[in-house]
Amino acid sequence: MAIIVPLLCGLIFGAGLLISGMVQPTKVLGFLDIFGAWDPSLAVVMAAALAVSVPGFRLAGGRERPWLAGQFFLPGKSGIDLPLVAGAALFGVGWGLVGLCPGPALESLATLSPGIIVFVVAMAAGMIAHDIWQQSRLAAQRERLLASAADG
Amino acid sequence: MANFTPVSAAIGGVLIGLSAVLLMLSTGRIAGISGIFSGLLNLRDEDKGWRIAFIAGLILAPVIAGLVGYGMSPPKLPASWGVIVVAGLLVGFGTRLGGGCTSGHGICGIARLSPRSIAATVVFMATAIITVAISRHVLGG
Numbered sequence: 001m002a003i004i005v006p007l008l009c010g011l012i013f014g015a016g017l018l019i020s021g022m023v024q025p026t027k028v029l030g031f032l033d034i035f036g037a038w039d040p041s042l043a044v045v046m047a048a049a050l051a052v053s054v055p056g057f058r059l060a061g062g063r064e065r066p067w068l069a070g071q072f073f074l075p076g077k078s079g080i081d082l083p084l085v086a087g088a089a090l091f092g093v094g095w096g097l098v099g100l101c102p103g104p105a106l107e108s109l110a111t112l113s114p115g116i117i118v119f120v121v122a123m124a125a126g127m128i129a130h131d132i133w134q135q136s137r138l139a140a141q142r143e144r145l146l147a148s149a150a151d152g
Numbered sequence: 153m154a155n156f157t158p159v160s161a162a163i164g165g166v167l168i169g170l171s172a173v174l175l176m177l178s179t180g181r182i183a184g185i186s187g188i189f190s191g192l193l194n195l196r197d198e199d200k201g202w203r204i205a206f207i208a209g210l211i212l213a214p215v216i217a218g219l220v221g222y223g224m225s226p227p228k229l230p231a232s233w234g235v236i237v238v239a240g241l242l243v244g245f246g247t248r249l250g251g252g253c254t255s256g257h258g259i260c261g262i263a264r265l266s267p268r269s270i271a272a273t274v275v276f277m278a279t280a281i282i283t284v285a286i287s288r289h290v291l292g293g
Contacts, residue, residue, distance in 0.1 A: 010209020126244020
């Protein structure tokens with residue numbers, strides 16, 4: 001069950017992206033191009049998804065724990081900070097350049113398109129680069145703290 | 153608005169919402185694709201089974217659709233490899249720094265009424281719209 005349910009969730013998610021046309025970058029770019037022949041379809045996808053997820057998440061929030069796990073894994077941060085805004089801004093530029101976000105990019109691996117494979121490899125490299133940068137920043141911070149403690 | 157497809161968009165949206173709710177109710181996880189994928193790349197993350205299963209389902213969806221006659225045509229991408237690589241790097245780095253993408257912030261986070269997710273969605277929509285406006289209408293690409 002612990003594997004079958006997430007597999008099913010991935011299939012349903014993928015079917016949703018496929019049926020709505022959101023796997024196609026041209027469709028996504030049509031929504032983002034508000035100064036061209038604007039296509040509002042992506043807004044309808046989000047509205048319909050939220051019409052289900054808002055009550056669904058409220059239902060989940062009323063439960064002690066999920067069916068198959070000991071706890072809910074929810075993000076702990078609450079404030080709007082610079083990394084959030086800067087990260088979202090960079091993501092938006094990349095999304096607008098090609099019309100691919102992570103879901104449709106991974107799903108499109110099924111077509112074995114060389115462009116998609118290159119995009120997914122670059123996306124993975126970007127993620128790993130972020131994590132390495134974050135780790136070295138934390139290490140430098142720790143070192144400074146230790147040095148100042150030794151000085152004091 | 154000749155390309156507007158409201159019916160298929162609504163059906164697809166409902167399915168995406170259902171998937172997110174089912175994943176939350178069953179595993180307690182957020183259906184954020186960037187988070188699910190980046191957890192696979194993190195060697196210290198030991199909880200990989202559900203991540204692999206979800207992404208396998210995502211990739212199998214068009215394969216199964218193809219078997220029943222609704223195959224997916226390969227996505228149309230820009231001609232330049234450089235643009236594809238830069239876009240991929242930005243999407244990867246940005247979603248990690250900002251803690252989510254269209255699904256995690258845009259669908260799950262907003263559904264939880266998270267101020268962080270609402271802010272992130274406004275920002276990435278804005279920079280994406282500006283990027284398309286510049287590339288299509290200023291540079292004329």
